Amino acid sequence: MDMIFVVLIGAVAAVLANRNIAVFNDGLRPIVSEHIEGKLSRRELGLTAFAMSFGLVIGFGIPFTLSASIILIHSILLGTDIIGILAPKNRWGTAVAALIGGVYGWGLLAGLEGFVKLFDYLPVNFLEPMGQVGDPVVVTFMAFPALAVALQFSVKKGILTFAAAALMRQLAVFVNEGEYISIGGNAVAINQEGMALIVGMIFLFAYAMKQKPDGDSSIDLASVFSEKVKEIKKNVGFFMVIGALIAGATNMLLMAGDPISLNLLADGNQTDAGIAAAARAIGFIPLVASTAIATGVYSPVGFTLIFVIGLFSPNVWIAVVLGALIIFLEVTLLNYIARFLDKYPGVRDSGENIRSAMTKLLEVALLIGGANASNAIAPGFGFFFIAGFYLLNEAAGRPIVRMAVGPVGAIAVGVIANILVAFGIMSIPQ
Template structure:
């Protein structure tokens, strides 16, 4: 059943990308109307999609999937973005994209298993060490609300939020587990810190006043594009249901943080992290959807949190489809709501930026730790060197992916060194 789900997700996502209904890459979404409205050729769209997504599949999605043997959604949906846009824009092209997308989903699942088996016969099996890539994420992630506050309200309030978050975390460490009527209840320190930070951020944001933005105007200006999304609601609902079911099976994760938590068995904490991430992406996905007429195959990503909270694939599939449907039906109202509270809209933007910054640092540290576990000393040297070279070279690899990519490279180098007795 799980394999069938991955095939259906791959096939459906590729068809949605082929028809310009939904793409996963946020940067690709604004490009789709250029093709739909005949300002860009199919070849140019395909080349753009490949350039935007392929590096993230190889350098971001697959390394994380390998580290926990759980497929990160980026691995499959960035790939189906490429498959869908490369296939011709006709019925045969859509059918072909669906078939190739399904095979890609199955191949990705089997491929990960094959890679895991391959590691076992290598002179240096670095798969376990590779898991260290995600270790700093869980702890560091709780700091992002403080960073978002600092971006929006200044360093003093950001510092206050960071200190408050840290204190709440340490209190949770000390008092956990709680004993209530003989029942032992464990409190996750990072989860409590995250709640404290997010609550503080939203309190600050709700009280901020400012000039009204033009997000509400986007609804009327791009009303045809909003209607285009609504007309494709059934397909998007099916996609949401499939992804939600796979997430409930714990074979798919929506982001590196929740993936790492799921791999450690912390399902509720993973759900909380996924929920916090979804809140941060509402402004981006809502406004780009309104402006482009192109949605995301996982919507505003709330389906990941719902699936992890539910943990029943069938119910999760139904709820996932309902969530996507509600998101689409309320798309215009979401934009209007964000417009009434400019502080909250800005908070969403800052949450996204803060998450990226935290992940960049955490993944670099994690990559260095993993690489150093594989080859002590050399690992630190190589990751640091690659990061600096990447900066000098105008970031051919996105910063977030440097650590995981470098760790994998060190693992490969370790096996080459082993052939010459250098490790």
Template sequence: MVEVILMACIGALAAVMANLGIAVFNDGLRPIIPENLEGRMSRKELGITAFAMSFGLVIGFGIPISIAGSIILIHSILLGTDIIGLALNRGKINAVIAGVAGALYGAGIYFGLQAVVDAFALLPLNFVEGFNKVGEPVVVSFMVFPAIAVALQFGIKKGIVTFLVAAIARQLIVFANTEKLIRMNGTEVILSPEGIALIVGMIFLITFAVREKSDEQNLSQLAALFTERVAKIKKYVWVLMISGGLVAAATNQLLIAGDPISLNLLAEGKISEGGIASLAKAIGFVPLIASTAIATGVYGPVGFTFVFGAGIFTPHPIIAAILGAAIIFAEVMLLTQLAKLLDKYPGIRASGENIRTAMTRILEVALLIGGANAANAIVPGLGFFAIAGFYLLNEAAGRPIVRMAIGPVGAIAVGIIGNILVLFGLYTPPSA
């Protein structure tokens, strides 16, 4: 019951914030909100834009990945509440309507996901076990993104060095764990090889980034230009704090995750690795979210996404909620200072975009491989054939489905096709 209430509250508050123009989750929508608030775009146009930008991601990205990991990807909820809130005209009555619709939507996602999983068990070909393979490559490959980000920003040679050092660090930890070399007060300590590789890669990325400094004298141009919009965000900080607290508490209960990488790690029981991945992802999103928030006066319902890491690492949901609220408060209060920092170290600002690009490319490859493995586990032979054809036909069609969704969606399609084949007696599962 508590889980349902949490999901309903998150959905309700996010929809209300979207309706009132306080916060939206889709980074692409944030710069558009002022166009409506300042009279240059109709609410109908805004609602249609929100639907066009978010609906496909909910259906093709958020929900399939949520099903694969049995943890709800936050995109499934907050992209939907963006649509709900922005589809209604801004106002107190409509905000209440949006809140009710958002609550029903949040609860519906919770029950709907479980219903889908339960329905799979009733099928003649239950492909849940095979479908779980979708996330396996993600767990292993997420440690590569700092090296890719370094290569994109600082050149391939530095990227290769970062990759090699991270890979060596990983293997040294594997060796140390196998030989039980690391001990504390006589007790064996097992470290995460992927987590250590990620930390090493991030150290390289941050070191390279801070070497680039700005020569400009005025380091607060961005903040000074949009003082009123920063003040608007601070005015509603108490609402944003509630949102951050709810999300952190839900993450603590493993109801939701902020990204596919940490979701798959959490689904495998790798809590600390999931937390590290979540925090690393948050670092990459700071420049984008901070810049768009300062420029538009519209924040995100999960802030810089550090609230997910807070939820993972804290021992109790109430503590997670308090810490999540405190993190959002600190983020908002530090927006002006953060703008100065991003101006002073342009390398850090640029690294945010490169981290996101690197993560996107890794997820595209990892989820495609995972989807192919899952599809082939469901229906051997046909699985690889279907995913390869699905991917190439999607590319030929101009990519109507985002690349990250091809693997999960393709695996679901193969599962459905496999069940049809079983029903018509055209395929006999290996275990049958």
């Protein structure tokens, strides 16, 4: 059943990309729109998709998938973006895209199981230390609303947001340690990072909703791009299918929508993962909605609420039904969301700032996590390698995105450590 879900997700996502209906890479959506309008050839689109997504699959999606033995959605959907767009846009091309997309999904899941077993035969099994890559991410995630506020409004307001979030976190720790909340005589622990995140998001949206349109600066997105919205609505059936599949796979703990919830799932914290996924989804609604409305190209995961549905549903079949329903509602409400974003331009603009804040936070957290994992694999050498790897990557113009330096570096240290042990140059770390 696991394999059926993953294969179908790969096949359907590749078809959506092939038919120019939906792509996962946010930056690719406007480029697909250029191709639809005849401004970009299919070959140029394919090369662009490969250049934009291949590095993220290898350097971002796959390392996280390996570190937690849970598929990070980026590793499958960025790959199906490439597969679908490189295949010709005709009847045979669509069938080929579906076939290769399904095989790719199968290979990802089957290969994952093989990789996990392979680590047991290595002199230095670095799979467990790889889990440390994501440890700082969970703790530092609560800071992203403060950074988004600082980027969009002012550093002063960002500091105020950060202070309020930090205070809430410590209050939650105090309440948990004192066991002040109980149900039926049993102490209930509240998630301190989750509470801090909620406070930060409240500050962010409170500031954003205070920002009003300046005179005639507001643009009626729904009316300007009505034809593009109609095109998205026409394909709502496709979105419901893939939404149902991804929600079901998430409920089965086969995949996660982001590194934060993935690491929480790896630690067995499904409720906390759902809260983190919800916060991310709320923050990404302005970005996904505005790019979809402007380009006529949707995301196969919609507003990412399907991951929240999957994590909080009691079983896989309820997740499947609700996943299809939530995607249907998202597409149906696109016009209303567009009008809301026009009414509150601060909320519309917050989408890009939230994305930037998350990216910056993940760059720092994953570098720290990668350094810690590398040092656990090869004490001393690990810190040295990550520092050198980061600096040389910067000097070379960042051929590897900063976010991927930590995870890729940790994998490289694991490979090097095994080679050194095999040649007797290094002893097996205790």
